[in-house]
Amino acid sequence: MTTANETMIERRSGVALWRQIADRMRREISAGLADENGRMPPEVVLAARFGVNRHTVRTAIAALVQEGVLRAEQGRGTFVEGRQRLAYPIRSRTRFSEGLAGQTCGLKAMLLDDAVEPASGEAAAALGVDTGAPVVRLETLSEADGRPISRGRSWFDAARFGGMAETFRHTGSITASFKALGLADYFRRSTVVTARHADAADLRDLRLSPGAIVLVTVAVNVDAQGRPVQYSETRFAADRIELHVADGGGTTAG
Amino acid sequence: MTTANETMIERRSGVALWRQIADRMRREISAGLADENGRMPPEVVLAARFGVNRHTVRTAIAALVQEGVLRAEQGRGTFVEGRQRLAYPIRSRTRFSEGLAGQTCGLKAMLLDDAVEPASGEAAAALGVDTGAPVVRLETLSEADGRPISRGRSWFDAARFGGMAETFRHTGSITASFKALGLADYFRRSTVVTARHADAADLRDLRLSPGAIVLVTVAVNVDAQGRPVQYSETRFAADRIELHVADGGGTTAG
DNA sequence: TAAATTTGTCTATTGTTCTAGACAATCAAA
DNA sequence: TTTGATTGTCTAGAACAATAGACAAATTTA
Known part of the structure; x- marks a missing residue:
């Protein structure tokens, strides 16, 4: 029996956790990670889901914001900015x-x-x-x-x-x-x-x-x-x- | 004017240098990185070419050896093991x-x-x-x-x-x-x-x-x-x- | 307004990656 | 055999990544 998420985050793989998470979020956004308004789950929830610290998720989100995929609004939440494939x-x-x-x-x-x-x-x-x-x-x-x-x-x-x-x-x-x-x-x-x-x-x-x-x-x-x-x-x-x-x-x- | 290699190694990208180098070597092996006998350039040469420490190149090589792409022989050199696509x-x-x-x-x-x-x-x-x-x-x-x-x-x-x-x-x-x-x-x-x-x-x-x-x-x-x-x-x-x-x-x- | 929720910033600590240097072990060629 | 070239191993420190906790700032909801 595995306690794992369907897709695990790999440590010591040469790819930083925040990058793995960013890549995975980018991929899963089109598959319904955000709600119907394009709003993402809060950072704490994502951190729990990926099994990492909130700060690590924040780094991943920052990368996707930089990339134009997400937009973060203080107090409100984080929203999908990008379009589909x-x-x-x-x-x-x-x-x-x-x-x-x-x-x-x-x-x-x-x-x-x-x-x-x-x-x-x-x-x-x-x-x-x-x-x-x-x-x-x-x-x-x-x-x-x-x-x-x-x-x-x-x-x-x-x-x-x-x-x-x-x-x-x-x-x-x-x-x-x-x-x-x-x-x-x-x-x-x-x-x-x-x-x-x-x-x-x-x-x-x-x-x-x-x-x-x-x-x-x-x-x-x-x-x-x-x-x-x-x-x-x-x-x-x-x-x-x-x-x-x-x-x-x-x-x-x- | 750039002093850069054609493909630069990116620092602070969330992808470890040794992994970037491993990926790049894997890709370039088919394009003639090794000589006609399948022998790779020595570690010091590769380190200089990629602009990193010899140990970093060694980590990359170790990953490719693990993967079955390369074979290292002490005193002789490192050789291509893998096949083509x-x-x-x-x-x-x-x-x-x-x-x-x-x-x-x-x-x-x-x-x-x-x-x-x-x-x-x-x-x-x-x-x-x-x-x-x-x-x-x-x-x-x-x-x-x-x-x-x-x-x-x-x-x-x-x-x-x-x-x-x-x-x-x-x-x-x-x-x-x-x-x-x-x-x-x-x-x-x-x-x-x-x-x-x-x-x-x-x-x-x-x-x-x-x-x-x-x-x-x-x-x-x-x-x-x-x-x-x-x-x-x-x-x-x-x-x-x-x-x-x-x-x-x-x-x-x- | 007050409370709850959520993102933003700061400090500190730990683990991983990268660099640096020295030297051993193995092989091939002079 | 000696020399040079090359891979293998060790130590130590610097740079980066990840964790932890606390609190500030902005927004929404009650």
């Missing part, structure tokens, strides 16, 4: 903005940087061009309601999509840019999903707090003829998004 | 064992626990049965070469697949069990991928070290008529596996 669909034809459009209003995509450079081995293989052939690289950042959602790095065959950066700057959308450059439709050929701790670049770009997790997708998009048109690596803030891998569609054929 | 395909018809069969030999699936219980709201909705209707729950663990790869929890409609636990115990495979129970073929309808820090249960089941990351997939499988047959949540050790989301196949229809 957005669902990011991964389907054969999903476009970034379409997928999230129904869930949030303030959706914004930015071009941080762009360059034409010789293709690395990986990018060349994915795009089906020779290693060293000129490719366009786009560094993009997307935000929903002022919170960074994802940070992308995409490569395109410069011979075919030389004007990509220029066009993206106007349209703020890959889909629209492809259309402007004569590619009416495109498809997702493959996506590889991994997860890791956020590194310094992620912390900066996605405004995460240390110890946060990023979901990384590496994808190849192809045109109707199956020719690769885009190779991209995208990093998502794992606490703001979940990837929805939908039905391949193969089940309904025939 | 396995690729786990997510396709409409992927079966667990098929997908990994080519990459490793010692593939094993175990039934840890099973029960018949009333369906929770989520499981009921996914399986298309009434809340509280009897469902079979299977707790499974899969290993490759003696290392735990994933920990799964699946639900099945008890009315249709009452003998699931029994059958799985014999066959060691969901696919084979379905076949034995009269379901020749089935398809993956949807998969939701999230990532989070490993909790106490993950640490135990997947033999991870604290601070490790798990990839969580929640999937619904359906039969040829589109009726749900399995609802499952699977937790993967993020440092041992990567999820490969292949083409949905929708592009070739019509």
Whole structure:
């Protein structure tokens, strides 16, 4: 028989208790840790529940306040400030903005940087061009309601999509840019999903707090003829998004 | 101008330096931190590179040795012990064992626990049965070469697949069990991928070290008529596996 | 207003993590 | 065998994390 909570807090693990508690609260907030008004249980209650001192809980709360997830009001209580995870669909034809459009209003995509450079081995293989052939690289950042959602790095065959950066700057959308450059439709050929701790670049770009997790997708998009048109690596803030891998569609054929 | 390494070690972040360094080494080992013989740079060099004391590096190495990633030999050096990430395909018809069969030999699936219980709201909705209707729950663990790869929890409609636990115990495979129970073929309808820090249960089941990351997939499988047959949540050790989301196949229809 | 509830601040103590230095033990190569 | 490079062990102190208790400040409720 265990006296344990369902998820125990680990001591001497190299991760401070306040950080474990902060991470766990962040995770459980969407699952109903707060009441219907977004109010959190009082610090004493949380301390008892996690089996730690009130001050430790306070440190965790301070971190989440700093992060914008919680808001503390003296005498009143602590309240949820943040929003839920957005669902990011991964389907054969999903476009970034379409997928999230129904869930949030303030959706914004930015071009941080762009360059034409010789293709690395990986990018060349994915795009089906020779290693060293000129490719366009786009560094993009997307935000929903002022919170960074994802940070992308995409490569395109410069011979075919030389004007990509220029066009993206106007349209703020890959889909629209492809259309402007004569590619009416495109498809997702493959996506590889991994997860890791956020590194310094992620912390900066996605405004995460240390110890946060990023979901990384590496994808190849192809045109109707199956020719690769885009190779991209995208990093998502794992606490703001979940990837929805939908039905391949193969089940309904025939 | 920064004097920083590309990825900085963060102090006062709530994550101990030795753990940050262990995580980073684990991540960078595949990217060529060790030489061609799998030998790591000496402790003093690593300490200088990370800007910490040699003892701190030693703590990180000790954690990775414990984890089976490294092996230290007095007088000789420290060597890479672990293997690469396995690729786990997510396709409409992927079966667990098929997908990994080519990459490793010692593939094993175990039934840890099973029960018949009333369906929770989520499981009921996914399986298309009434809340509280009897469902079979299977707790499974899969290993490759003696290392735990994933920990799964699946639900099945008890009315249709009452003998699931029994059958799985014999066959060691969901696919084979379905076949034995009269379901020749089935398809993956949807998969939701999230990532989070490993909790106490993950640490135990997947033999991870604290601070490790798990990839969580929640999937619904359906039969040829589109009726749900399995609802499952699977937790993967993020440092041992990567999820490969292949083409949905929708592009070739019509 | 008075009482109860809740967050905010302070001090002190203990345990864990990180640094520092010295030296032993093992291995490989000169 | 001797030397140099490398991992293993020990001690001690500084920096950080967690506990404990007391009380102040703000808000809501009776």
